[in-house]
Amino acid sequence: MTYQLHYWPTIQGRGEFVRLALEAAGAEYVDVARAPPGQGGGEAALVGRLRDPGNPRAAFAPPFLVDGDVVVGQTAAILLYLGPRLGLSGTGETDALWTHQLQLTIADAVGEAHDTHHPISTGAYYEDQREAARARARAFREERIPKFLDWFERVLQLNPSGDLHLVGDSLSYADLSLFQLVAGLRYAFPKATARALANTPAVVKLHANIARRQRVRDYLDSPRRIPFNEEGIFRCYPELDG
Template sequence: MTYDLWYWDGIPGRGEFVRLALEAGGIRYRDRARESEEALMADLGRERERPPFAPPYLVAGDLVIGQTANILLFLGERHGLAPEDQAGRLWVNQLQLTIMDLVAEAHDVHHPVAVERYYEDQKGPALLRARSFREHRMPKFLGWFERVLEWQGRWLAGGGRWSYADLSLFQVVEGLRFAFPRRMATLEPKLGRVVALHEAVASLNALREYLSSDRRLPFGDGIFRHYPELDGD
């Protein structure tokens, strides 16, 4: 089966977490919105019994699966991107849900008041939110993943193979380095295991071609945005 992935064109966003799993797993898919933005709006407007709320969503035959963690749960079980046992699959899903909490908080740094308003309309609250995020939330989340790796070993689910949660943590590190380079430079000496995981994912043979291709979209106006005034040591 060739899956249809639907996500906004031009930004990596939440869709990138799904792309990384599809690419690393060697899973055939079409990045439909990159073929036509108009097609995405038309597909979103289709009458469905179980419609997606918003991209990303994955069409797999008769299944339409929304929400990043839900899509990855499906791919993980079907394509061996997560442990085979139930406890292991639930653990990786828990890791992914925690990652998505961090992603949501990173987004809300530059949009703390209203999603529909421009960043320039909420700079004051964003400065306050950014300071809290840098000083408290980033070390809390990343420190927890560091401890998990201390317990589990090289990969978040233990064992000798990566899971989709490892790919997602790689993407978070990439995004935080882009959005908060000064803060990450301060934190990373205390996050040796997280940094090692990032390097290990970047070195995966299955991802090398994708990561160096133009299919890998750069950061910009998506979830992870770099505003120098929001960064700090």
């Protein structure tokens, strides 16, 4: 069965956490909104599906995943669904729950990273909330980036199976998502992230290990990986770093 991922076609955004899981597992999938409109793709197809009155369980927002009769939205819920199917959530219920808990904490960090450039309203331009953005970004850099990264470092250091993975001794979607969080933070806040990562060697090592996995590397080198840009969650505005 080929998975259908529905997400905005021009950004990594929250959809990237799903793309990474599918790619790292070698799963067959279609990134629907990036397909040609003539083949059922394009952004209009995505929006149409969200508003389809024939779908009583349409998601609040992208991303959402279609797998046969199953339609699931919310990034973390998609990964919860895919985890056992792709072999990316450890062993048994306790590991699956822990993997999910890690994912939800990464999602919190991602949401806060987004709000550094949109602290007032997602419906307004960045340029119209720059002053608040500077203040929020300062607090995020000084308090939140270190707090989140230190917590993931602790999880890695205390993992009884070793510090190579967040969950047990094998790859999980939480590892992939932490890779993406680190990549995004480095793009958006290079100076502040470098300072925080100086205290979290296991997080740095995890990021590097993920990046050199064959399937992940192939993906990152392919046109399927959309470059970071200033429409996504992680945006490089030098005035917000420091």
